Amino acid sequence: MSDGLFQFLLRMGDNTLVLGHRISEWCGQAPGLEEDIALANTALDLIGQTQMWLGYAAEVEGAGRTADDLAFLRDVWDFRNLLMLERPNLDFGHTITRQFFFDAFHVLLLTRLQASSDARVAEIAAKSVKEAAYHLERSADLVIALGDGTDESHQRMQSAVDLLWPFAGEMFAADDVDNAMAAAGIAPDPASLRAEWQRKVDQVMADATLTLPESQFAHQGGKTGRQHTEHLGHMLAQMQWLQRAYPGATW
Amino acid sequence: MYAQMVKSTGHGVKPLDEMDPQERAFQERIDAGDKIEPKDWMPDGYRKNLIRQIGQHAHSEIVGQLPEGNWITRAPTLERKAILLAKVQDEAGHGLYLYCAAETLGVSRDELTRMLLDGKMKYSSIFNYPTLTWADMGAVGWLVDGAAIMNQVPLQRTSYGPYARAMVRICKEESFHQRQGFDIMMKMANGTDAQKKMAQDALNRFWFPSLMMFGPSDKDSVHSAQSMAWRIKMNTNDELRQKFVDQTVPQAEYLGLTVPDPDLRWNDETGQYDFSEPNWDEFFDVISGNGPCNTERLNTRKQAWDDGAWVRDGMLAHAAKRKSQGIAAQ
Amino acid sequence: MSNAPELPLWEVFIRGQHGLSHRHVGSLHAADAEAALKNARDVYTRRNEGVSIWVVEAAQITASAPGDKGPLFEPANSKVYRHPTFFDIPDEIGSM
Numbered sequence: 001m002s003d004g005l006f007q008f009l010l011r012m013g014d015n016t017l018v019l020g021h022r023i024s025e026w027c028g029q030a031p032g033l034e035e036d037i038a039l040a041n042t043a044l045d046l047i048g049q050t051q052m053w054l055g056y057a058a059e060v061e062g063a064g065r066t067a068d069d070l071a072f073l074r075d076v077w078d079f080r081n082l083l084m085l086e087r088p089n090l091d092f093g094h095t096i097t098r099q100f101f102f103d104a105f106h107v108l109l110l111t112r113l114q115a116s117s118d119a120r121v122a123e124i125a126a127k128s129v130k131e132a133a134y135h136l137e138r139s140a141d142l143v144i145a146l147g148d149g150t151d152e153s154h155q156r157m158q159s160a161v162d163l164l165w166p167f168a169g170e171m172f173a174a175d176d177v178d179n180a181m182a183a184a185g186i187a188p189d190p191a192s193l194r195a196e197w198q199r200k201v202d203q204v205m206a207d208a209t210l211t212l213p214e215s216q217f218a219h220q221g222g223k224t225g226r227q228h229t230e231h232l233g234h235m236l237a238q239m240q241w242l243q244r245a246y247p248g249a250t251w
Numbered sequence: 252m253y254a255q256m257v258k259s260t261g262h263g264v265k266p267l268d269e270m271d272p273q274e275r276a277f278q279e280r281i282d283a284g285d286k287i288e289p290k291d292w293m294p295d296g297y298r299k300n301l302i303r304q305i306g307q308h309a310h311s312e313i314v315g316q317l318p319e320g321n322w323i324t325r326a327p328t329l330e331r332k333a334i335l336l337a338k339v340q341d342e343a344g345h346g347l348y349l350y351c352a353a354e355t356l357g358v359s360r361d362e363l364t365r366m367l368l369d370g371k372m373k374y375s376s377i378f379n380y381p382t383l384t385w386a387d388m389g390a391v392g393w394l395v396d397g398a399a400i401m402n403q404v405p406l407q408r409t410s411y412g413p414y415a416r417a418m419v420r421i422c423k424e425e426s427f428h429q430r431q432g433f434d435i436m437m438k439m440a441n442g443t444d445a446q447k448k449m450a451q452d453a454l455n456r457f458w459f460p461s462l463m464m465f466g467p468s469d470k471d472s473v474h475s476a477q478s479m480a481w482r483i484k485m486n487t488n489d490e491l492r493q494k495f496v497d498q499t500v501p502q503a504e505y506l507g508l509t510v511p512d513p514d515l516r517w518n519d520e521t522g523q524y525d526f527s528e529p530n531w532d533e534f535f536d537v538i539s540g541n542g543p544c545n546t547e548r549l550n551t552r553k554q555a556w557d558d559g560a561w562v563r564d565g566m567l568a569h570a571a572k573r574k575s576q577g578i579a580a581q
Numbered sequence: 582m583s584n585a586p587e588l589p590l591w592e593v594f595i596r597g598q599h600g601l602s603h604r605h606v607g608s609l610h611a612a613d614a615e616a617a618l619k620n621a622r623d624v625y626t627r628r629n630e631g632v633s634i635w636v637v638e639a640a641q642i643t644a645s646a647p648g649d650k651g652p653l654f655e656p657a658n659s660k661v662y663r664h665p666t667f668f669d670i671p672d673e674i675g676s677m
Contacts, residue, residue, distance in 0.1 A: 034609055034611065037620075038619070038620065141619070145612065
């Protein structure tokens with residue numbers, strides 16, 4: 001069980017770590033100052049959530065590691081984030097569409113986790129769900145505005161949706177870890193979140209005049225760690241460089 | 252400072268009795284410590300000077316995001332990453348407050364942005380220096396923000412209301428910036444040999460560029476005199492530079508770091524430090540576009556602006572559609 | 582570079598923690614009122630400054646003209662009896 005819980009906590013923390021890192025790349029480069037500041041707020045929320053999830057993961061593991069050790073000293077195969085989140089930002093449309101797909105999932109998951117049989121999980125979820133709910137409001141509004149905006153913004157948002165859709169399915173694919181968590185009442189079966197997620201996404205897509213692809217194909221391998229994309233290694237090379245180059249230093 | 256080379260449009264300060272009645276009444280309000288507000292009458296020169304100064308200040312904030320933004324994805328711990336990101340985010344906020352203050356003078360944020368990107372408006376020379384190691388995050392917070400605060404605190408009392416109010420808000424938020432920088436420097440200076448070396452190297456590279464932030468000596472400048480009469484500049488460049496040196500040298504000593512100036516020494520007679528002037532040729536090179544990072548900084552801003560055009564246009568188009576649907580529905 | 586139309590300017594008012602009235606805190610740009618509200622949350626409440634936000638498009642504000650300062654505000658100067666300190670109340674009455 002404790003290894004299952006450890007894996008589950010890594011999934012939660014790696015999702016927020018990797019997405020927070022991607023969003024922080026926008027700092028100083030966003031389409032306007034208001035967006036720049038808003039994206040930084042999102043990234044800060046995600047980094048804060050990472051500290052809680054990975055901090056708890058380190059405790060559960062009981063090997064004397066810290067949240068920072070987990071973030072900065074694991075290699076690609078030990079990461080348990082969704083593939084979608086490690087993808088490069090590409091343009092603002094791709095960034096916001098990915099954010100929306102994830103936020104819609106994240107809110108549902110965190111809402112359910114508030115009732116987790118593990119008190120710490122419930123506590124972290126209760127704090128995080130308010131942040132995620134705001135992220136969702138914001139990303140949904142932007143998807144709608146830009147989908148429904150100009151011809152160019154519509155076309156860019158549609159390509160983002162097409163590009164990201166094959167990565168959405170991984171959020172709902174359950175494996176042994178998920179089954180063990182569900183059996184212990186720690187976390188919901190991710191597949192059980194899909195219908196409600198789909199309703200929210202359909203509604204936003206309709207308002208945004210965007211269409212979801214027909215295909216149900218889903219790339220997998222991120223949350224299990226079996227096979228990440230090439231992008232994650234480059235992200236870690238940057239993120240972990242100082243810790244790797246100067247082992248044992250305190251910062 | 253952040254507005255270190257603002258040329259005044261005035262030709263020296265006109266004595267009160269040579270002013271026409273309107274201008275004289277304006278100057279007397281300023282002398283009495285009154286705040287000038289957006290709809291008040293003001294001399295053209297005052298308006299133009301303020302637009303340049305506030306604009307340059309705002310540009311410095313948003314270009315100033317870049318040297319530190321350069322390290323957000325490489326910050327060594329989760330906490331450092333969050334602190335640095337929050338700090339750089341504040342710079343964007345400060346830019347935003349200042350653009351809004353400038354907008355009350357009849358120039359839009361987009362117009363100001365275009366002038367920056369076309370090279371018609373400047374930003375502080377300091378942001379054209381590279382940030383090469385993590386210790387530079389410490390040095391920038393400690394020295395660059397330290398120098399900025401020195402200039403910004405008195406500007407809370409500047410004569411133009413919206414500018415003064417923006418500065419009040421900025422100063423309130425800024426106080427954590429210098430502290431987080433010094434905190435990084437303390438960790439580095441007390442760290443491994445490699446970290447100490449990094450800290451000293453950062454001080455070596457940022458010391459003189461920080462002194463340049465106050466601008467060249469303005470003892471004899473008519474521009475400065477006019478700006479001070481209008482209370483949009485509160486101290487001379489030299490006063491502030493001296494104050495900065497006097498405050499910073501003991502902090503460097505506390506860190507066990509050496510200020511890279513062989514002529515730096517305490518002067519018992521004056522009760523302040525004697526120090527070497529920065530290389531002003533280098534300063535003018537940087538200001539005129541030949542600093543180590545001028546091209547990169549401006550290109551980054553240009554690219555962000557150009558890449559963001561479809562987003563801004565899309566948001567506007569959607570809002571317009573919503574509005575017309577709302578009207579049609581009524 | 583395009584001379585595209587600009588996102589409109591909004592004025593932001595925030596009620597702080599202590600139950601006082603909404604107070605003008607600054608401005609920002611946004612395409613519409615909903616976006617302005619969210620931007621205001623992100624820009625002006627980063628340090629836990631508020632419990633309620635109003636936004637109003639800057640163009641919708643009607644402001645008094647500085648030239649009218651005399652007629653608008655000086656007449657109130659002479660109405661000193663509106664202020665409690667105008668009246669001398671003997672000390673033995675206690676607080677009033």
